[in-house]
Amino acid sequence: MTFNELKLNAELIYFGRKYVVLSISPPNVVIKRVEGDGESIEINFVELVANPSFKAGKTMLKEIEKEKSKFVSLLDSLSETNRKKVSERYQMIRVLLVLERVKSHDIRAVYEFMMYYKDYLSDGQTLNELTQEELIRKVSHRYSTVDEDGERTKGTSIRTIKRLLSAYRQAESEDEKRGEEGLISRAGGGFASRTDNKELVICHPKKPDEVLQVLAVRIDEKYIPIIKEVIEKEFLNLKRMTKQAFYESVALRCTRQGIDEPKRITMLKLLDRIDSQIKVRMRDGSKAAKKFDDLIRGFSNEEAQYPLHIVEIDHTELDIDVIDGKSGLVIGRPWITLGIDVYSRMVWCMYVSFEPPSANVVRKAIQQGVFFKKVKEKYELFNEWEVFGIPSVILLDNGSEFRSVAVRRMINETLKSNVRYRPRKTPEYGAAIERLFGTLNSKLIHRLDGTRKSSVLDLGEYNPDEEAVFTLEDIRELLTMYIVDHYHMEPHRGLPLNANRPIIRFVDGLKKVGYPDFISPEDEETYAIELLPVAMKPYTRDGIRIDNRLYKLDKLSHLIGSRTTKYKVKYDIDDISRIYIQLPNSTEYVEIPAVLPSAEELEGMNAYTYKLIREISIEEAADKASKIPGTKMVRYAKVKLQERVQEKIKTGRKARQLAKRANMEITVGQPQPVALPKHAPSLEQLADAVKLAAKRRKQGGMEHE
Incomplete structure (x- = not known):
């Protein structure tokens, strides 16, 4: 995966011609042709980098054609022990990499050094005075054991640090942003390559799918x-x-x-x-x-210094009931996960669903924040959602979904950002995100039909069940409209008077430090795969079994072996029709479709839906309880599941919510269409649209009676 950057004097390819960046004036950049007539072009930044012909920095010199169905990860091929060693080596030389960026006049690197590594500076020493040789000596001293006389007795030598730094640079020069692969230990390679070796796979005593170590034995x-x-x-x-x-x-x-x-x-x-x-x-x-256990740096009470310096992420339930689009029945309150750029108060990410907080929800929210949003055309907005890219720090609370190993690795290693946690029982340290939740509720959600207000007292005699008119997708659209065309453009009390609107503060900050690293649209699919969770699974004669589903590919029959031999598998719980397996002694992941049930039958199905289907199948066919339902059985079970949910749907809000989590249609009576505005130029028009929808819903109800 490649993180792209676009800075002053950087070279790029645009429509097959080489240009250099002359100036950055967000939201536009000025580029000049290197050859020919040297013409200059002023173009919108998002339009430029989203163009298929665009290639930035070093990537344009070594474009590699890859099959879309494959994903390559050398780090995933390592044992956990060796993977951890790579992380330790990277943390050791990371300060040296930051100093290199400082010397190249990267303002973000200056802030990063002073926030995390300023203890490497001697008393009175400035950052400009610190040399690489001096810093290497200080790093060597820090990672060494020192006796009572102050003499280093053992640890990491200066020579070792220089060797690691050189190896990192070499790997990065061959494949941008893959420098960590140069830190992989080559020790024991000869022994491991012997042809008479056998593998002893040691798994976690309580988690048989988690491989702790693989020993080569004779x-x-x-x-x-x-x-x-x-x-x-x-x-x-x-x-x-x-x-x-x-x-x-x-x-x-x-x-x-x-x-x-x-x-x-x-x-x-x-x-x-x-x-x-x-x-x-x-x-x-x-x-x-x-x-x-790794020491996780806790909350750092530092002010954000530039756009995407610090992003806060948290969840809450929205104060509104939503309905099913076809039946008009109330389903319940959805969850929203938001990320806010502390510096500018621009909203970085948003994910709305009925899924309660989990590591998978966090992954989806972060993915939405990193990628280009592309909502202007989709929702016919006046503005584009301008915030995207890799934050320097992601600030989280202490919920279990945020503390998971998967989330920490995603932030620290995949994004190469820094994860931080708020002090426990101190919600005031998440003030920016909490105020955003309050603003969305007071300025939008509490004005919509179906709102539950902020308390029972505020609700009074208002009945959300009778007044609800909006579907989950409607809420996503209205939230996007409000955030992009209103919240980003309106004055904010938490910002300086000379830049008191999020969009102004954001643009001013970009002028100071430039745009953050970003993922090009063509790399988004690869990046999405890299974020998927990993499991260890054996490949048997039946293929790979995950939750009583089988995945198999004829060309991988050579992997068939004992259940003690396991392979790394990536999977997406929101689409169980395929998985990705890393081939042995390889960095390559290969896509494997489901075969029982078929990939076509499972296309777009989430794991929760399939779990319900299996329960129906087992109940309806006790003699096949130990087997996977075939294609016909899945279709039959879908019907039975739908019938069962419909029995409870009229009186059970919980049943409706579970049905929507399972992507099931809820059908009772005639569908009631909901009218929505094409765009939201004002809150008054939003309110008018709500009233119109409510009126149509009530008229439809009387006709049905």
Whole structure:
């Protein structure tokens, strides 16, 4: 994946010709042809970078054609131990990379250094005075052990740091933004490549799909499942089994199976090869966290210095009931996830659905924030949603969905941003996002039919169930209209008087530091795959099984093996018709379609819907309870599921909400059309549209009676 940048004097390709950036005056940039008549063009930034012919920076010199169905990740091919080592090495040299950007006059890098690394500066020393050689010495000292006399006894040498920095640069020069691949350890490569090696896959004792480590061993195949079972079930737990007890347990199982005992010394050496961190974590429990868990830098009470310096993200339930578009029945209150740029108060991301907060919801919201929004034409707005790109810091609260490993890696490693968490029980530190929720409710949601206001007292005798007229998609559209054409353009009390509107503050900030790194539209599909969660799955004669669905590809039959051999698989719970598998000894992911049920039958179906379908199938066909329903069974189950939901739909709001989560149509009586404005030039027109929709709904109800 490539992060693009466009700065002053940067070269680019536009319609096959080479240009250089003369000036950046958001929302426009001025570019000049390098050859020929040297003509200058002033063009909208989004229009320029979204053009298929546009190539920025180094990427234009080494464009690589890739099949759209493939995704490549060398880091995903590593064991967790080696992956963690890469992260540690990257964190060690990251300050040096920031200093390089400082020396190239990158203003964002100056802010980043002073926020996170200013302790590397000596008393009275300025950033301009700090040299790379001096910084390398300080990094070496920090990552070393020092005795009482101040002498370094062990740790990371200056030579090692220079070697890592050189390797990172080399990898990055070959593939932009892939510098971390140069930090992969090559130790033990010779042993691992022996043809007589076999794999001992050690999985988490309580999570069999989570591979902890893969050891290359040269022992008889018959011993591997025995050793694996004893390690996972007896050695890696809080009972802290001794090495001797481990050997005796393996020997006893071999005796029971009528095979010779393995050599004791071989078994003891094998235990020594298990990563020490894995052993301590599994055998010491919570005590190990203090020793090994990554230190997550907490809240930093720094003011945002430029656009997308700090983005706050949070969730809330909207104060409005929405209806099903076909039946007109009330479904309930949707959830909204928002991200706000603290510097300008521009809204960076928005995701609205019935899904409660989860890591997957956070992923979708962040993806929407990073990508170009492209809503002006879709909703016929007056303005485009101008905010996109990679933030420097993403500030989150302490909910479990934000603390998940998947979210932390997405921000720290995929985006190469910095994740920060608010202090616990201190909502005032998320003031910007909380005020945004309040503004959306008071200025829009509380003025719409179906609102639940902010409290029962405010609601009075108003009945949201009777007045609700808007569908979930209507709410998405109205929120987008309000954010883009109103909120971004109106005065904001939290901004300076000389730039008191979000759009003005945002443009002024871009003039100071330029546009942030961004993902080109042609790379969005690849990036979306990179954000998907990963699971470890075996490839058997049936293919790959996930929640009683089978995925298989004929050309991958060579992967068929025992269930102890597992492969990394990426999947999307919102579209279970396909998965992606990383080939062994390769960085390449290959798309695998579902075969039972078929990919066509599962196209666009989410995991929640399929779970309900299986429950119906098992109930209706007890004799097939242990099998996956075939295509005909899925269709039959869909009908039964629809019938069951319809029985409860009139009186059960919960049933309606679950139906919409499962992307099911709710049909009771004749569909009632809802009229919506094509655009929202004023709040008064929004209100008029609401009243018209309510009037039509009531008229339709009387006709139905």
